[in-house]
Amino acid sequence: MITLNSSPIHAVSWKLADDRSVRIDIKRDDLLHPVISGNKWRKLKHLISDAQQKGCLELISMGGNWSNHLHALAYAGFSMGLKTRALVRAHPDQALTPTLLDCKKWGMVLEFTDRKTYAELRQKISWDSFDSEYPGSYWFSEGGFSSLAIQGVEDMKAEVDCKYDYIFAGCGSGATVCGLARAFPESYVVGVAAFSGADYLKETLSQHLKQAGRKAENWAIDTKHHCGGFAKSSEELETLIEELELFNSFKLDPIYNGKTFLALNSWLCSATIPSGSRVLVIHTGGLQGARKT
Ligand SMILES: Cc1ncc(COP(=O)(O)O)c(C=O)c1O
Structure with a gap:
């Protein structure tokens, strides 16, 4: 914890x-x-609790090569014993940035997407709309925008x-x-x-x-x-x-x-x-x- x-x-x-x-x-x-510095933990904490309460097996999100959000999520998953997966806007042949190397070290599974797929992913706002592709997963939209993230900042x-x-x-x-x-x-x-x-x-x-x-x-x-x-x-x-x-x-x-x-x-x-x-x-x-x- x-x-x-x-x-x-x-x-x-x-x-x-x-x-x-x-x-x-x-x-x-x-x-x-x-x-997990800055606004990261504030935005993640209620979302992670929600995922745990719902009994989700894996936390999934999206981001770029240097994403602070993915970096924080990977570390949170690692230290709380939760699986994490990232859909990354990058080419699979590209060398991993220090951010993604850290994410990998903390056990995050990295999947690479092209720009078009990434743009489509941006429309997946809710957890339910993602569950069919990754059963049992909990979806964090890009940057973690959601009522629970906002509540965490309000705290x-x-x-x-x-x-x-x-x-x-x-x-x-x-x-x-x-x-x-x-x-x-x-x-x-x-x-x-x-x-x-x-x-x-x-x-x-x-x-x-x-x-x-x-x-x-x-x-x-x-x-x-x-x-x-x-x-x-x-x-x-x-x-x-x-x-x-x-x-x-x-x-x-x-x-x-x-x-x-x-x-x-x-x-x-x-x-x-x-x-x-x-x-x-x-x-x-x-x-x-x-x-x-
Ligand atoms: C360091 C940093 N500051 C500010 C922001 C912006 O936060 P928000 O997405 O909540 O607007 C981000 C992105 O998440 C960030 O990584």
Whole structure:
């Protein structure tokens, strides 16, 4: 069984924020666990309990070559004695990335799919729709987006004592931002899309939050700081990460958390965030995906 403590909140040292009289804190979810760090365990914990309660024999999900989600799922399965399987968007002849080598080491069965099959898999949202192909399995949709994952993120509420005007977090499937918007109705939650063409997320989140009875829109998706696409970078992004890492004790992956700060940088520069505001950034982990070896 995996038990995690709560993660600490630290003040971020950043000249731009000081100049704008904005206080920035960071919730260090990257410190939650050496492997299942960031938003991973928050999103997985209720889903894994559900799978166990349903007596499922195997946990199945999908992801790319460097997927933080698959990495965390493989480790969770390994340490809890559960079988795991991944449908990976990659060619079988390609050398395995360090992420997939870890997954394999932890016993995850890797099946490779082409782009077309992978796109079809994205439509398989529910567990039932998958059960006929992999009997007895429990299906986690891409990035783990589901009510139970969102509930796991909402649990973070109990760990945050003070009121923040803004909360920023990286956004992929949107589950994390959904959970934050639900947990912190008094804050304005900004999800920073890590990839281009993420406008559809606004509709996904809007629908989900309306169904959950949320009337006021206390959230936004920033779609302008993906640096050209998923896992793409820019000089501005690299320089900002370097500056923040120099004055703080955390490391930032360029895929999610670096871009979150890049967006925050521009919200500060344009004075969209008024002086005197308090901002919380959620460090969603993901450093394994930024490994070179
Ligand atoms: C490190 C990291 N941060 C943020 C996200 C985005 O989370 P979500 O899919 O809940 O939007 C992901 C993707 O799962 C991630 O791996």
